[in-house]
Amino acid sequence: MxxxxxxxxxxxxxxxxxxxxxxxxxxxxxxxxxxxxxxxxxxxxxxxxxxxxxxxxxxxxxxxxxxxxxxxxxxxxxxxxxxxxxxxxxxxxxxxxxxxxxxxxxxxxxxxxxxxxxxxxxRARVVYASKERVADGDLTSYEDLADPKWKGRICTRSGTHDYMLALTAAMISHHGEEYTTTWLEGIKANLARKPEGNDRAQVKAIWAGQCDISLGNTYYMGQMLGDAEQTEWANSVRLIFPEFEDGGTHxxxxxxxxxxxxxxxxxxxxxxxxxxxxxxxxxxxxxxxxxxxxxxxxxxxxxxSWGSFTADNVDLMDLARLRDDALRLTEQVDYDG
Known part of the structure; x- marks a missing residue:
């Protein structure tokens, strides 16, 4: 009982x-x-x-x-x-x-x-962007995260976390393994620091000037705004709803x-x-x-108030089936290394 x-x-x-x-x-x-x-x-x-x-x-x-x-x-x-x-x-x-x-x-x-x-x-997995250092229109797609213009400007949690793996699985679903491997390598090359902490820790890093953009689930914005210590972090960023080039927001x-x-x-x-x-x-x-x-x-x-978006229509069961492949590619590029 x-x-x-x-x-x-x-x-x-x-x-x-x-x-x-x-x-x-x-x-x-x-x-x-x-x-x-x-x-x-x-x-x-x-x-x-x-x-x-x-x-x-x-x-x-x-x-x-x-x-x-x-x-x-x-x-x-x-x-x-x-x-x-x-x-x-x-x-x-x-x-x-x-x-x-x-x-x-x-x-x-x-x-x-x-x-x-x-x-x-x-919940959407979106980009948290510095209000001061990232202009409107600078980033519109998940594919853009691998662009060298973001070198030294991205923070993320571990690439092997379920939330990151789901996004990577979605990239595999849209573009295949070869593209996704290059994409992961590109993001890794753009990291401002080794992956660490949770989604909110990345927003704190933006607030502290350690990076300019991060990946996070939308609801963390609400949680931060409800926490006196973290409200300042939340107010330093805005949400961007990127899309896959042939789809919607993850x-x-x-x-x-x-x-x-x-x-x-x-x-x-x-x-x-x-x-x-x-x-x-x-x-x-x-x-x-x-x-x-x-x-x-x-x-x-x-x-x-955070804005509207078109949800990606990838089959969620595809994301589950591709999780092991996403983990394999993440480890292959040594994303967290």
Whole structure:
């Protein structure tokens, strides 16, 4: 039995807080921070009377699910990045969900045709650019990042991080491995420093004058603006929504998978359908600074203020399938070296 909608974080693990059992419940494993999704679960419980018991697993979720097998108490898995969603499915740990509500709400591009995974929000991977040192129109495509004019001016996190690998996989999908290898070599040659830190650390480096542009997910802008220490970093940059030369702006998703052994199947479906509702999508948009995914939904006022873009239409499952190739090429060029 899980803890009742309360979790504590200690040394990267979730500590259960003892609570009485409830007849109506749904159990969630999540590597999304509790504060980002707790408001959604609270709203669902208030509307349905079904309690959501969440275990926050920063690392090792797939290994835990494999070890538990059919004995897992988890009904749903919440995670980010298509490769992580696909990994749960590929391990044989999921079951398809058939729901007219989900099919009508979630665009086909953002859910598995067989119903094994469903997107809940999208995030674009964009360029954070110095307001002082990068002019409008200086960079318009992901391909431009390899242009020698950016030599010594780019900061990124490790090239082997999931977010970077997804972008590299998208480049492979658009242009093939040979082009992508040259592209990675070009970006590496343009780096102002060895890759280090997370996406926000790159924006701090821009603010400090160490580089002029970086790559980052859009929602980090919202997180920085909500942090007194980091607001100054955020205000030093603007967002550029580059596109692939033959496509759109790279996006990835947060999503949900129902486990193969879900002990509370019907309640889990109800939670999934609630998360695709206008009410839940609005909460997502406000709390997470991400783009709501349901048809007809709109981003928050803050997110909308960053500008509009056309999402790349590459098949997200292609990104998952190409992840290993992206990692191989990244290591081949010694991107982090």
């Amino acid at each position: 899980f803890a009742q909608v309360k979790t504590a974080l200690f040394a990267g693990t979730a500590l259960a807080i003892a609570a009485p059992a409830f007849a109506e419940e749904v159990n969630v494993y999540s590597n999304r921070q509790p504060e980002l999704i707790q408001p959604l679960f609270d709203a669902f419980t208030e509307e349905t009377g079904i309690d959501v018991n969440m275990a926050y697993l920063k690392d090792g979720m797939l290994e835990r699910l494999v070890a538990e097998g059919d004995r897992t108490p988890a009904d749903l898995v919440f995670t980010v990045d298509i490769s992580r969603l696909a990994a749960v499915v590929d391990a044989g740990l999921s079951q398809p969900v058939t729901s007219d509500v989900l099919t009508q709400s979630i665009p086909a591009l953002y859910h598995d045709p067989a119903g094994h995974w469903w997107g809940l929000t999208t 996006v990835n998703i947060s999503g949900v998978v129902m486990t193969k052994a879900a002990p509370n199947h019907d309640n889990a479906v109800k939670l999934m359908e609630f998360l695709a509702s206008p009410e839940a999508q609005e909460i997502y948009a406000e709390v997470n600074s991400e783009y709501p995914i349901a048809n007809g939904s709109t981003p928050s006022e803050l997110v909308a």
